[in-house]
Amino acid sequence: MRIGLITGEYPPMQGGVGAFTYELARQLHALGHEVHVFTSRAARPSPPEGVRVSWRTLNEPVEVPYGWLYPRARRWGWGDMGTIADIALRYELEVVNIQYQAAAYNMRSAAINLAPWRLRGLTTVVTTFHDLRVPYLFPRAGGLRTAAVRQLARGSHGVIVTNRPDYEQVLAWGMDAATVRRIPIGSNIARRDVSPDILATVRRQLGLRPIDQLAGYFGFLHESKGADLLLEALAALPETVHLVFIGGRTGDSDRANNEEFVAKLDRLIAELDLTERVHWTGFVEDAEVSAFLQASDVVVLPYRDGISLRRGTLMAALAHGRPVLSTLPEEPVAELGHGESVWLVPAGDSEALATALERLLADGALRAQLGAAAGETAEMFSWERIAAETAAFFSALRTA
Helix, strand or coil: CEEEEEECCCCCCCCHHHHHHHHHHHHHHHCCCEEEEEEEHHHCCCCCCCCCCCHHHHCCCEEECCEEEEEEECCCCHHHHHHHHHHHHHCCCCEEEEEECHHHCCCCCCCHHHHHHHCCCCCEEEEEECCCCCCCCCCCCCHHHHHHHHHHHHHCCEEEECCHHHHHHHHHCCCCHHHEEECCCCCCCCCCCCCHHHHHHHHHHCCCCCCCEEEEEECCCCHHHCHHHHHHHHHCCCCCEEEEEEECCCCCCCHHHHHHHHHHHHHHHHHCCCCCCEEECECCCHHHHHHHHHHCCEEEECCCCCCCCCCHHHHHHHHCCCCEEEECCCCCCCCCCECCCEEEECCCCHHHHHHHHHHHHHCHHHHHHHHHHHHHHHHHHCHHHHHHHHHHHHHHHHHC
16 A cells, blocks of 8 residues: 555654654555655754755655655644645555644644545545644634544544543544554564663663662653652652653653643752752663663653553553553553553552552562563564554555
8 A cells, every 4th residue: 555644743853653653654664565754844854964955855755764754844734734635646645644642733723633624535544543632722722622633533534543541532422433443552662682781881870889779760751641750759768769761851742841841840859859869861762762771670650641552651661571660540451450561559649659669679579570571461562563453454444
């Protein structure tokens, strides 16, 4: 098939949706499909040294190993929807797959939500919802925000969601179950083999002593991910317990709100006298992320809305076979049983988080058990499997 992927962010931009789309594009190409990726101008690769980029060049596709990249979107307005339609028509795309997360697009525009209408009659449109959060649009938009997301779903020929609660919500909007598919995401960070000597070096770089223990937090900092609760939990534990924030602080989507939350964290670290026990890697290459994950005794992901298969940070921790401490979901997730593949505490409870973290750090056998089960669970979410299920869904929609 000739497949178009639409994404608000894409490497080298920092963000989970962009990393997801990159992995999906590579795997779809490996399955023999022709892939075209339309994304933001900020994702245009740097030109070779000495090569000047002209205005005309900015409108030309970039050939990449897995297909073609179109880094042309400005503010994700109506003009960009027209460009997507032109590309779909010119290259006779059989499927256009919108990777939707409101923060990855211009949150003051509903243009992307009406893309299925703009593409009507040109191609089969499938929307992958990375979550169902609503765009801002404008002050007092109220119910229009939810209506915009609902319209995107109902205007598409098919919908992909990553978890059961979102699946049930989309069905409640009136979607036919035959046009909705639940396909979890995979890890955006491949596990690298790291020797014990390298892991010891990584811990020394953080200033850790042999008696110190390390909790790791992976992912961009957003209020919904509960990093402030983790700091409160850390303050209640012995000084031998340290915390490392792995990766960049804010990412490229919804940067203003994320920066405000990071400033709050910086103040909290100072107030709780945690400066010497909290460490930051900054944005690092995937190989270094893998090393820091493996150097952590426990990976702590205290999501305020509960653990979910839509979280790429969780998938990375599972893929690395790490013992994971997270929070109870509103509804049970079969693949993520407490005490089996993960350890769960009530969301929003820093005291429970501290108690659980102290227990896990004191019980090496329990950590080993959880880590082994996490690795086995991650095998269910390989990119080969994700791409194959996605392509099969595309094909079924086209022949329906």
